[in-house]
Amino acid sequence: MTLINASSHRVEIATSASRLAAIAGFVIVVLLFAAPAFVSRRLLQDLFFILTMLGLAQCWNLLAGYGGLVSIGQQAFVGIGAYALFGTSILLGVNPVPAILIGGVVAALLAIPTAFFAFRLAGAYFAIGTWVIAEIVRLLVAQWKMLGGGTGTSLPNSIRREFWFTETIQDLFGVRAAASRDILAYWLALILVLSVIGGIYWLLRSRRGLALSAVRDNLQAARSVGVDALRMRWFVFISAAFGTGMIGALIYMQKARISPDAAFSVQDWTAYVIFIVVIGGIGTIEGPIIGVLVFFILQALLADFGSWYLMILGVIGIAVMLFAPRGLWGLFSDRTGIQLFPIRRRLVRPMISNDKREG
Amino acid sequence: MIWVNTIVQGILLGGLYALFAAGLSLVFGIMRLVNLAHGDLIVLGAYLILLLVTLLGLSPFVAVLVAAPAMFALGWALQRYMLNRVLGDDILPPLLVTFGLSIVLQNALLEGFSADSQRLPTAGLASASIELGAINVGVLPLMTLVTAVLVIVVLNQIFYRTRLGRAFRATSDDAVTASLMGIKPANIFAVATGIAMIIVTIAALYLGTRANFDPSVGPARLIYAFEAVIIGGLGSLWGTLLGGIIIGLAQTLGAAINPEWQILSGHIAFLLVLLVRPRGLFPRAVD
Incomplete structure (x- = not known):
C-alpha cells in the first residue's frame, strides 16, 4: 500500500484539444x-x-x-x-x-x-x-x-x-x-x-x-x-x-x-442572434461560432427566397431545440468529448511509476 | 366632456386587449407556459376568417364559428406534439420554440398573403355607433368589451363548475399528484391550449373587423396582451380584464395628448404598475 501524496494531484482546465485549438486559433487570428x-x-x-x-x-x-x-x-x-x-x-x-x-x-x-x-x-x-x-x-x-x-x-x-x-x-x-x-x-x-x-x-x-x-x-x-x-x-x-x-x-x-x-429591430438584432446561438449550441463559446457560420451559409444560399429564408431558419431553430437542445456543437462535443474552450475543472491523477509501486 | 369620452373609448379598447390576453393568461395559469407566438396566432386566426369570408362568402361573425374548431384542433396538436415536449423546469426551451414558431408564422403568412394590409368586411357595422347622452359609442368596440366579459365569465364557469375545470386546477397545482388521480396532464394541457385558441379566434375576429392587419402586427398584440396579464396578476382572469382596460385607457389618454404617444403611454403605464405592484394587482398563482 502506498499513500499517494494529495498535493501531487492537480486541478486542470486545459485539455489536449484545447491546447491544439489555442495554437490553431492563434494562426486563424493572425x-x-x-x-x-x-x-x-x-x-x-x-x-x-x-x-x-x-x-x-x-x-x-x-x-x-x-x-x-x-x-x-x-x-x-x-x-x-x-x-x-x-x-x-x-x-x-x-x-x-x-x-x-x-x-x-x-x-x-x-x-x-x-x-x-x-x-x-x-x-x-x-x-x-x-x-x-x-x-x-x-x-x-x-x-x-x-x-x-x-x-x-x-x-x-x-x-x-x-x-x-x-x-x-x-x-x-x-x-x-x-x-x-x-x-x-x-x-x-x-x-x-x-x-x-x-x-x-x-x-x-x-x-x-x-x-x-x-x-x-x-x-x-x-x-x-x-x-x-x-x-x-x-x-x-x-x-x-x-x-x-x-x-x-x-x-x-x-x-x-x-x-x-x-x-x-427585434428581428435583426435579437431573432437572428437567438437562432445563431441555439443552432450552434447554447451555453458554449464554440456554439455561436458554429452557429454564425451556419447562419451565414444559409443566408448566402437562401438570399433569393425572401421570407422562406426566415421560415427555414425558424424551423431549424425549433427542430434543434426539440431534438438537439444543446445545438450542433453539443452533438459534436457529446460524441467526441472535445472542448475547445474548456471551463470544467478536472482532477488529474499523478502518474505512478513502476519502481514506486515496487517500493 | 371630451375627457369622459376619451375614458369611455379607452375602456372599450381595453376590452380588445383583454381578449388578446385571456388566452395567454389561461395557458400561463395552467402550465406556466409563455407562448411567444400568441400574437401571431391571433393574426393567423384573422387570416383564416378572411379566407372563409372571401372563399365561401360568409359573414365574419359566421366564419368565426367555422374557424374556431379548426383553431382548437391546431392548438391541441401544437401542444400535444410540440410544446408538451419542452415543458419543464428549464424555461429556455419553451421560450425559444415558441419564438421560432412566431418567426415561422409571420413569414408563412407573409408568403401566403403578402404584406398588404387587410380588413374583415362588416357591412357597415364598423362605423355604426350608439349615442349615450353626449358620448358616441361604437357598436363594434362595445361588442368587443361585452365579448371579453362573456369570455371571462365562461372561462371562470369552466374553471370552477366543471370536471374539466377541476382537472385544470389540479394539474395547475401539482401535475404529478393529479396524474396519480387518473388525470393525463399531457391531454389536459392540449385541451387548455385548444380552448386558448378558441379565444384567440374570437380576438382575431375583433382585431380584423376593427382595424387593418398584416402579417407583421402579431408581436405588438403579444406585448399588449402580456402587459395586461402582468398588470392583472398572474393567473387571475378578472385581473387580466382590468389589466387590458388599464392599457387601453393609458393608450387612449396618451393619444389624446399627442397621437405619437399612444403606444408609449401604454408601455409606461405597465412599467408604473410593475414599479408599485411587481406581482400585479390581483396576484393569485404563487411562482
Missing part, C-alpha cells in the same frame, strides 16, 4: 488580421457581418446560456449604442472611432434601469419585459428630432472622412477612402469580437464563472452556498449590454445611416 491584404472588399464586408453577428451572439449567449437571463430586448442596446455614436459624433463632434466606446457605456447605463424593472419579472416574463423596454426606448428615440426622429439620419460626409486611422490604412494598402473605412471597421470588429470572447472565457474560468453556472443551474442551491445571485445577474446583464452597445455602435458606424426601426 490570418484574420492580415486578411485585408489579400481578400476582396466584398469578402471583407461579409467577414465584418459575420464578426459583428458573432459578437452579438456571444453577448446573448453570456446572458441566456450562462446567466439564465433570456432577453428578447437586446436590440435596445444595439440601438442605443448606435444612436450614442451618431449623437456624440454629429451633435458633439466626437470622432466616431472613440464614440464606439461611448456607445458601450451608454448601453451599460441603459442596462441599469432596464434591469431594475426586468429583474422584477421571473423567467419567461423577463423575456417579454426586456422586449417592452426595448420598444419604449425605440419610441423615445423616434421622438429625438435632432437625429431625424422616426425617419433617422445619416453620418455626414465631413464626419465620415475624419475617421481615425483611415489615412494610415489608405497609405498602407494603397486603397481609396471608402475601402479604407471598410478595413478599419473590419479590424475594429475583429478586435471587439476577440475581446468579447476573451472576456467571456476569462469570466467563466474565474470564481465568478463558477458562481454564474451555479446560479443558472439552481438558484436556491447557489444562494445556500453563499453566491450573491442578484449581484451576478446585474454584473452579467450590464456586461452583456456594454458589449452589445459597442457592437451596435460599430455596425452603424459602418452603415453610416440609422433609423429607429432598423437600429431597434
Whole structure:
C-alpha cells in the first residue's frame, strides 16, 4: 500500500484539444488580421457581418446560456449604442472611432434601469419585459428630432472622412477612402469580437464563472452556498449590454445611416442572434461560432427566397431545440468529448511509476 | 366632456386587449407556459376568417364559428406534439420554440398573403355607433368589451363548475399528484391550449373587423396582451380584464395628448404598475 501524496494531484482546465485549438486559433487570428491584404472588399464586408453577428451572439449567449437571463430586448442596446455614436459624433463632434466606446457605456447605463424593472419579472416574463423596454426606448428615440426622429439620419460626409486611422490604412494598402473605412471597421470588429470572447472565457474560468453556472443551474442551491445571485445577474446583464452597445455602435458606424426601426429591430438584432446561438449550441463559446457560420451559409444560399429564408431558419431553430437542445456543437462535443474552450475543472491523477509501486 | 369620452373609448379598447390576453393568461395559469407566438396566432386566426369570408362568402361573425374548431384542433396538436415536449423546469426551451414558431408564422403568412394590409368586411357595422347622452359609442368596440366579459365569465364557469375545470386546477397545482388521480396532464394541457385558441379566434375576429392587419402586427398584440396579464396578476382572469382596460385607457389618454404617444403611454403605464405592484394587482398563482 502506498499513500499517494494529495498535493501531487492537480486541478486542470486545459485539455489536449484545447491546447491544439489555442495554437490553431492563434494562426486563424493572425490570418484574420492580415486578411485585408489579400481578400476582396466584398469578402471583407461579409467577414465584418459575420464578426459583428458573432459578437452579438456571444453577448446573448453570456446572458441566456450562462446567466439564465433570456432577453428578447437586446436590440435596445444595439440601438442605443448606435444612436450614442451618431449623437456624440454629429451633435458633439466626437470622432466616431472613440464614440464606439461611448456607445458601450451608454448601453451599460441603459442596462441599469432596464434591469431594475426586468429583474422584477421571473423567467419567461423577463423575456417579454426586456422586449417592452426595448420598444419604449425605440419610441423615445423616434421622438429625438435632432437625429431625424422616426425617419433617422445619416453620418455626414465631413464626419465620415475624419475617421481615425483611415489615412494610415489608405497609405498602407494603397486603397481609396471608402475601402479604407471598410478595413478599419473590419479590424475594429475583429478586435471587439476577440475581446468579447476573451472576456467571456476569462469570466467563466474565474470564481465568478463558477458562481454564474451555479446560479443558472439552481438558484436556491447557489444562494445556500453563499453566491450573491442578484449581484451576478446585474454584473452579467450590464456586461452583456456594454458589449452589445459597442457592437451596435460599430455596425452603424459602418452603415453610416440609422433609423429607429432598423437600429431597434427585434428581428435583426435579437431573432437572428437567438437562432445563431441555439443552432450552434447554447451555453458554449464554440456554439455561436458554429452557429454564425451556419447562419451565414444559409443566408448566402437562401438570399433569393425572401421570407422562406426566415421560415427555414425558424424551423431549424425549433427542430434543434426539440431534438438537439444543446445545438450542433453539443452533438459534436457529446460524441467526441472535445472542448475547445474548456471551463470544467478536472482532477488529474499523478502518474505512478513502476519502481514506486515496487517500493 | 371630451375627457369622459376619451375614458369611455379607452375602456372599450381595453376590452380588445383583454381578449388578446385571456388566452395567454389561461395557458400561463395552467402550465406556466409563455407562448411567444400568441400574437401571431391571433393574426393567423384573422387570416383564416378572411379566407372563409372571401372563399365561401360568409359573414365574419359566421366564419368565426367555422374557424374556431379548426383553431382548437391546431392548438391541441401544437401542444400535444410540440410544446408538451419542452415543458419543464428549464424555461429556455419553451421560450425559444415558441419564438421560432412566431418567426415561422409571420413569414408563412407573409408568403401566403403578402404584406398588404387587410380588413374583415362588416357591412357597415364598423362605423355604426350608439349615442349615450353626449358620448358616441361604437357598436363594434362595445361588442368587443361585452365579448371579453362573456369570455371571462365562461372561462371562470369552466374553471370552477366543471370536471374539466377541476382537472385544470389540479394539474395547475401539482401535475404529478393529479396524474396519480387518473388525470393525463399531457391531454389536459392540449385541451387548455385548444380552448386558448378558441379565444384567440374570437380576438382575431375583433382585431380584423376593427382595424387593418398584416402579417407583421402579431408581436405588438403579444406585448399588449402580456402587459395586461402582468398588470392583472398572474393567473387571475378578472385581473387580466382590468389589466387590458388599464392599457387601453393609458393608450387612449396618451393619444389624446399627442397621437405619437399612444403606444408609449401604454408601455409606461405597465412599467408604473410593475414599479408599485411587481406581482400585479390581483396576484393569485404563487411562482
